[in-house]
Amino acid sequence: MTSAIRPVRAALIGLSSSGNSSWASAAHLPALLTETGRSKITIAALANSSVQAAESAIQKYGLPEHTKAYGSPEDLAADLDMDLVICNTRVDKHYETILPSIKAGKDVYVEWPIASNRKQIDEIVEAAKKSGSRVAVGLQRRWTPPAAKLRDILDSGNVRLGKVLSSDVRAFGGTNDRETMPTGLKYFSQKDIGGNAIVIVLDIVLSVVGRLDAQSVYSKSQIQRPNIRIQDPQTKQTVEQVTTDVPDFLAVHGTIAHSLLTAPNATLSFLFRRGQPFPGTPALTWTINCEYGEILITSATRMTFQMSEGDEPVVVQVHHFDTQEVENVVWDWSDMQKDVPVIGRDVMTSLFAFAEGKAEGEGWVGLEDAATYARMVDGFLEEWQENQIG
Incomplete structure (x- = not known):
């Protein structure tokens, strides 16, 4: 069309x-x-x-x-x-x-x-x-420049870094505060509506290291802070108090599906907690441990990478074991992306790729791919609900 x-x-x-x-x-x-x-x-x-x-x-x-x-x-x-x-x-x-x-x-x-x-x-x-x-789903952060750069490093640097052995993620955020939400994000506290912040950063990670073997996944979810104050973003006054039924803590451990980039039984460990991290701790700390080197990704202000002009840029570093050198990896937005505010740059990439008729996977995520991911996330929440009932 x-x-x-x-x-x-x-x-x-x-x-x-x-x-x-x-x-x-x-x-x-x-x-x-x-x-x-x-x-x-x-x-x-x-x-x-x-x-x-x-x-x-x-x-x-x-x-x-x-x-x-x-x-x-x-x-x-x-x-x-x-x-x-x-x-x-x-x-x-x-x-x-x-x-x-x-x-x-x-x-x-x-x-x-x-x-x-x-x-x-x-x-x-x-x-x-x-x-x-044709249906595209807005998981456009798979193509954010730092994620694309990471895939390039693993693809082209496979000889020097070797295969992926494991990856570890510690993510904090989703909302700016652990006990409050702005009125516009109240639905983050309501499971039936379907919105949550956990899955965006996990999708970025899986787009780089590969999908998880479904049979190997173990997950643990919790609602650590059930009572949420809804605040007017302008006045900062509490306008409502709600009880959330959306987990604010998720830990996932599993085997990364075997590929040309991964060693057999490579593992992923992922932890998310809603709200602020410990002072001085990045919102996202992510390591990809390979045979001959390790990649460190840190995002100081936002776990889902840079989304506004006020966010610190994502830092990507590679430790080469043979030389003990730590390489600072440079990435940048394209000239086209720089024409719009940061919040719209990844959207622009995927929306234009889809409108141009590019094949699925060339800048945009297709419906069945996204549906498979949604079912996996549902599995995490269902396990939590079963544990609550039990």
Whole structure:
């Protein structure tokens, strides 16, 4: 459905006139409004909770008057002029907003997580198989430059570093505070909605070292701090107190699936705790231990790598055992990425790759790949629930 002759005609779902700090306005819109973005994708329509809401957003963001406004997913799906649907709603709205377009055979880019639960995800996968719809899922941080650089090191440096023997990850964050959440992230405390921060950093790790052998995985989840204060981000005042049913601690241990890059029985140890780390400790400390060297990745301010101008850049270092040399690895954003704020740079990479019709895995994550990952994450949470019942 994509075209090399004219820009892809896209509809954005979830670009709200009241969402000044929404993911759609902060991470997607800047890329689409660059010169490169306009040459690849035309914003031809907005879809919101009502036609009036869509019209209000069209006016707020200065989009052309001929931009179409939709108030229902079904009406959008019926528009034969729309090539691509980009979904940025809250997770619990993904299923109802993208399913009609998938059934209509349109290309769909949906932010992660795919949907709120496994049943919805399975139905979306089956609908895409039947219609032939291409669906990309917003696990775009697999292509963030530090992750891409790490894959290059392991691919090209395999002779010098040898095979991966083990990898260890310690990650802290997800929210800025261990006992509070801003109003906009309240849904992080509600499992039924489906959003959480744990899985983004784990997906980055697995994109570098490889997937886990499902039979080998042992996981332990906890809710260490069940009582959460919801705060107004402007006033910092508590507006509500809730009890979360989403684990704020996860430990995973397993065998990395054997590949050309890994030694047999290479292991991954992953630990996540929501909230701040011990003072002076990086938000992310990640090591990849190889036969002849070790890679150290540290992210001082954010476990999911750099996502805003205020975040410290990710530091990548390689210790070569033969010379005892510690090499500082240089990485950088592309010139194209530097045209937009940091928060939108990885989105830009994947969205453009998908719109250009590149093959799955060449800059974007496909639906079935993402669904497999979602099932693994569900397994962690189900194990926790079973332990609670037991």
